[in-house]
Amino acid sequence: MKHKQLIKIHIATTVIAALTIANFFTFSLIAEIIGDADFIKQVKTVILYCLPVLIIAMPLLALSGKRLAGKSINPLVLQKQKRMKFVAINGLLLISLAIYLYYHANFKTIDTTFFTVQGIELLLGAVNLSLIGLNIRAGLRLSYKKFK
Numbered sequence: 001m002k003h004k005q006l007i008k009i010h011i012a013t014t015v016i017a018a019l020t021i022a023n024f025f026t027f028s029l030i031a032e033i034i035g036d037a038d039f040i041k042q043v044k045t046v047i048l049y050c051l052p053v054l055i056i057a058m059p060l061l062a063l064s065g066k067r068l069a070g071k072s073i074n075p076l077v078l079q080k081q082k083r084m085k086f087v088a089i090n091g092l093l094l095i096s097l098a099i100y101l102y103y104h105a106n107f108k109t110i111d112t113t114f115f116t117v118q119g120i121e122l123l124l125g126a127v128n129l130s131l132i133g134l135n136i137r138a139g140l141r142l143s144y145k146k147f148k
Contacts, residue, residue, distance in 0.1 A: 010064035016057040025125040048102040076138045083131045097121040
């Protein structure tokens, strides 16, 4: 695969992943603030149905990033790779939590357990958004150095 194509894939998957996570986070937070059970169920259902987008985007993001990084020892590249390990672990937890929250909202009651798990999901989602944001900033710095 050509380098320019790889960069385009990396940028596209980064945007898709970041926007998907940001939307999941935002709508979950809005649902919590509003507190309407039907809206919470709708949000959790939409998140569940949209999970495949993230499940496809994140590995493509990681793979394209690894290919672009190659054997680089650039500190920015090494930091990005280290952060992606945490993003991946958090991502697996977030997928599990999203499935659990969907099930709990739709087939059980929205209770203290639900809100506790929702709080954990929001915390992990904020961490992932922050880490991805730091990686985007590092990627922009790397591309600026490359084209300077």
